[in-house]
Amino acid sequence: MQRHFVAELEALKSDLIRMCSFAEEAIAESVRALLERRKEIAEAVMRNDSKINDFEIKIDHNVVDLLALQQPVATDLRFILAASKISNELERIGDHAVNIAESAVQIALLPPLRPLVDIPQMAQITKGMLRDAIDGFIHASPTLCRAVLLNDDIIDNLNRKVVAELVALIRKEPEVVDQALEYIRVSRNLERVADLATNIAEEVIFMAEAQIVKHHLERKTGSGS
Amino acid sequence: MQRHFVAELEALKSDLIRMCSFAEEAIAESVRALLERRKEIAEAVMRNDSKINDFEIKIDHNVVDLLALQQPVATDLRFILAASKISNELERIGDHAVNIAESAVQIALLPPLRPLVDIPQMAQITKGMLRDAIDGFIHASPTLCRAVLLNDDIIDNLNRKVVAELVALIRKEPEVVDQALEYIRVSRNLERVADLATNIAEEVIFMAEAQIVKHHLERKTGSGS
Numbered sequence: 266m267q268r269h270f271v272a273e274l275e276a277l278k279s280d281l282i283r284m285c286s287f288a289e290e291a292i293a294e295s296v297r298a299l300l301e302r303r304k305e306i307a308e309a310v311m312r313n314d315s316k317i318n319d320f321e322i323k324i325d326h327n328v329v330d331l332l333a334l335q336q337p338v339a340t341d342l343r344f345i346l347a348a349s350k351i352s353n354e355l356e357r358i359g360d361h362a363v364n365i366a367e368s369a370v371q372i373a374l375l376p377p378l379r380p381l382v383d384i385p386q387m388a389q390i391t392k393g394m395l396r397d398a399i400d401g402f403i404h405a406s407p408t409l410c411r412a413v414l415l416n417d418d419i420i421d422n423l424n425r426k427v428v429a430e431l432v433a434l435i436r437k438e439p440e441v442v443d444q445a446l447e448y449i450r451v452s453r454n455l456e457r458v459a460d461l462a463t464n465i466a467e468e469v470i471f472m473a474e475a476q477i478v479k480h481h482l483e484r485k486t487g488s489g490s
Numbered sequence: 491m492q493r494h495f496v497a498e499l500e501a502l503k504s505d506l507i508r509m510c511s512f513a514e515e516a517i518a519e520s521v522r523a524l525l526e527r528r529k530e531i532a533e534a535v536m537r538n539d540s541k542i543n544d545f546e547i548k549i550d551h552n553v554v555d556l557l558a559l560q561q562p563v564a565t566d567l568r569f570i571l572a573a574s575k576i577s578n579e580l581e582r583i584g585d586h587a588v589n590i591a592e593s594a595v596q597i598a599l600l601p602p603l604r605p606l607v608d609i610p611q612m613a614q615i616t617k618g619m620l621r622d623a624i625d626g627f628i629h630a631s632p633t634l635c636r637a638v639l640l641n642d643d644i645i646d647n648l649n650r651k652v653v654a655e656l657v658a659l660i661r662k663e664p665e666v667v668d669q670a671l672e673y674i675r676v677s678r679n680l681e682r683v684a685d686l687a688t689n690i691a692e693e694v695i696f697m698a699e700a701q702i703v704k705h706h707l708e709r710k711t712g713s714g715s
Contacts, residue, residue, distance in 0.1 A: 328571070329571065332557060332571070342557055353575070428671075435664060436664055436665070439660060446653075446657060
């Protein structure tokens with residue numbers, strides 16, 4: 266029984282790692298579709314979202330089984346509950362990638378706008394946050410996770426800057442409103458992904474240090490969009 | 491022990507009901523602040539968000555204790571896990587109310603735009619969805635929850651309509667871009683609240699019928715803005 270339990274926990278960890286890879290790739294590919302104006306890449310992101318959703322269903326199922334059959338306590342219990350929450354965050358990240366992919370399709374149909382330097386940078390930082398949060402979870406490293414919290418502020422500032430620039434652009438050239446609104450949507454979705462990576466990091470810190478960072482000093486009020 | 495366990499479950503239920511009331515009120519008040527252009531109501535919404543956050547922390551704590559000390563199985567286990575997820579959804583709904591309140595503050599500083607009939611209607615339907623989802627949870631009623639899923643489509647359509655109208659307005663009168671963007675943000679936040687109420691409804695249906703509605707027929711791909 267005990268050996269079986271350890272194997273089940275390892276399987277849960279490995280499912281989360283794979284789910285996270287899919288979520289990371291979905292973000293990377295949706296932004297690539299946007300920048301390269303390639304509809305077929307965006308469509309692949311939308312199609313592949315079901316794989317991320319299937320992981321959430323599988324992980325939820327395993328969590329219920331583990332809790333019911335093994336009745337874990339203390340560290341194992343906290344780990345399993347965190348896994349369940351994190352899989353939910355990853356599923357949401359997949360949904361945001363789909364939103365970005367939808368914007369990519371729309372933008373590909375419209376005349377190009379001058380290059381937006383901050384959006385690829387936002388995507389880059391966000392992907393790093395996601396990877397650090399999951400690595401932090403796997404290795405139970407609050408240090409990695411604290412870096413994620415710091416990056417969240419950088420993303421919030423970039424999002425504000427991007428939105429302000431696009432609003433100024435609409436005011437000057439109202440004919441580009443459609444493209445500009447899609448880019449604002451992309452920026453806000455990236456900012457939401459960063460928030461979700463931050464939630465994962467907070468979970469890990471909470472788990473590792475039994476310390477509630479959430480809703481306190483290190484977090485601003487509200488959560489984006 | 492058994493009687494203690496029943497009392498703990500009842501306390502969990504009652505915390506969720508109270509948390510839901512706060513979330514409903516936050517949505518109602520943020521929209522009222524927006525429509526009546528009253529900054530002080532918006533500020534109260536932002537201040538009160540910490541009460542919703544405190545409920546999430548309390549419920550999470552109780553969930554861990556219940557699982558560790560009582561080691562529940564079957565129906566009780568599913569109920570407790572659902573309670574944990576639902577409190578997380580309610581906390582996010584609170585964050586969206588804060589976003590709407592932030593937009594209300596901005597909008598109050600800008601010249602008024604012609605009245606937007608669809609936004610109060612969206613708010614009304616969304617609040618109803620939230621109440622039905624929680625009532626469905628409390629009474630384990632999948633019927634109530636299925637109505638929530640249907641309303642989600644209505645909200646998605648209203649959101650699309652509101653955004654399209656505002657984009658057309660920006661094109662015609664670029665000087666109102668700031669107000670229009672805030673209203674788009676409000677509309678998308680209401681649409682996200684409807685998505686979260688839908689998630690709660692799906693949880694309940696899953697719990698009550700052990701049937702995965704999620705990610706299948708009754709749901710469209712992606713989840714909003």
